[in-house]
Amino acid sequence: MLSVISKIDRKIILEKYKKTCLIEANGGQMIKNGNRRRTSGGIFFNLIKEDKSIPNSAKKDLFSCPQNEEMKKKKKREKMKRKKEKLRKMIAQDDNKVDILKTLNEELETLSSNCTIENEELSD
Numbered sequence: 001m002l003s004v005i006s007k008i009d010r011k012i013i014l015e016k017y018k019k020t021c022l023i024e025a026n027g028g029q030m031i032k033n034g035n036r037r038r039t040s041g042g043i044f045f046n047l048i049k050e051d052k053s054i055p056n057s058a059k060k061d062l063f064s065c066p067q068n069e070e071m072k073k074k075k076k077r078e079k080m081k082r083k084k085e086k087l088r089k090m091i092a093q094d095d096n097k098v099d100i101l102k103t104l105n106e107e108l109e110t111l112s113s114n115c116t117i118e119n120e121e122l123s124d
Contacts, residue, residue, distance in 0.1 A: 007058040012051065020044045 020043045023029050028037040029046070038046065049059060 007062055008048070008054055012054065016044055016047045016051070019047055 020040055023043050024040050029043050030036070031038055031042070045063075048054060048062070
């Protein structure tokens, strides 16, 4: 809560607190999907988020979390790692297919040359 008070004017904080109490007294506020009611802290922070008079920079400082940023970076690294592994597997499969095609091509050339020899023998 200290971070909220330090970044936003105290008058706004008191106004949001009073509005939170009023909302709670009138039955509370549902979360977006409607499954449950918001906590009083959730109502308070939602009011802060929706207030246009509070600068976006203050909201960003308030709602951003260093752990969340680290978690996002970690997930991005893991996603890249999975993509690289998938690409490696695809390349390995393609290499295997290339080897198979080379072998088939060699066999076809051998068969083709054998057929040519047989045709020559028949024409003699």
